[in-house]
Amino acid sequence: MAYSNKVLDHYNNPRNVGSLDKNDPSVGTGMVGAPECGDVMKLQIKVDESTGIIADAKFKTFGCGSAIASSSLATEWLKGKTVDEALAIKNTEIVNELSLPPVKIHCSVLAEDAIKAAISDYKKKKSVVTTEAVGSNA
């Protein structure tokens, strides 16, 4: 499989690799995929409580090069966006940016799912005062 230069760049120099404290109330964690399917993405956002803007984003991905690139790109795009702006990110934008071939579109779908899962986890924490926060595996 020939990869686009952008996929290769994200694979070779992944942005924002790492983990945030999942028990922090300002952190939302999304974990999507499954090991037996060959893809697991963990994506986390940290929201600035005063501005409602995503101040930091981190990821870790088990998956092919396109899955790594999709989640790396997603963290780049998330930073500086409001939560609502982040929810508007579509997998097709990731496909276009990385020039993903048709067989790799599911990687971009997974990245969109991870963004939505992280935001949903963050919102859940906000609505529940008791901060019995656990990473979402939904």
Add this chain to the structure above:
Amino acid sequence: MKTPIYLDNHATTRVDPRVLEAMLPYFGEHFGNAASRNHQFGWEAEAAVDKGRKQIADLIGATAKEIIFTSGATESNNLAIKGVAEMYANKGNHIITQATEHKAVLDTCKKLEKHGIRVTYLPVKQDGIIDLDQLREAITDKTILVSIMYANNEIGVIQPIAEIGKICKEKGILFHTDAVQACGKVPVNVITDNIDLLSLSGHKIYGPKGVGALYVRRKSPRVQITAQIDGGGHERGMRSGTLNVPGIVGLGEACQICRTEMSEESKRLAALRDSLKDKLFANLDELYINGSMEHRLPNNLNVSFAYVEGESLLMGINEVAVSSGSACTSATLEPSYVLKALGVGDEVAHSSIRFGLGRFNTQEHIDYVADRLTEVVRKLRELSPLYEMVKEGIDISKIQWAVD
């Protein structure tokens, strides 16, 4: 050292320069048709084919007359299985094979199932080897053929061929083996192993692509097969078509070289393979060998690098040619059915790399590959949420993953 480094010798091998040398005159001045019985050109071609036939027969303990030339092992497997099913239709309609066969056997059997043949696909144990008791139990009075590969193309696991041959002989059932990966790598003998039909191929043994052979036993029992390609009645009517003379010369020469150099070469390759394994295991944790290490080709290693996906691993070592059982690297987007058959879970297949060492590999290659792999696996594990969870003491097998 020149890159890329080729460690995918189960897929195909480079033609040995000695083989190429032997072939060249048969593209040039000796271009005759081996079936032309009435002039010099034909006689030269026929003599070259006879020599090739003998060289192939000698590698597997057969006689020259028992060798039928084909276009490769896929055709040999088709001819053996379909040819027996058709020829012995009056005797029975049951074939036994096993789950980790090459598609050339499995899909041939599936095709026959559509035409009323009953096929038993034996499972393999976790080491990749069939259970001989299950084989015995599967045999019925309708069984006409057992087809079990000699050595597997993904995990290199060698089946107990001599025992299988003995069981088949006792029961009066024909025994075919796809020996593509085994011939030229380990000693194969159709007499001591009681093999009735055997498929082999040129390009897996440093010979040319597009030529292979089927051994068909002529004595005790005399095996008959129905031709699948009809025409001029070549190869004693079993496979029509003008013989690929340069290919046959190359296949013959390749067999000859394997026969004389096998014992040395297999020792050298096993040592290289073991050094690759030892280096990887010394550098990295959570590695798993797929299939039996004891009953394995000397040039094969199949390892799962847990918590790292195979395609991303290949991407990191793009100057090394290997293959993966990951779904992402297969045309079907399914993880390797061979690894799945071992019952070790799909995630193991997704993380697997197959190393196929060959005649032209050196210790320098192995050292380089081990170092690069170590580097890339470490990097990808830094990226892996699964590795992170395992290191935190979380049992990831207990997690409810959302599988869609």
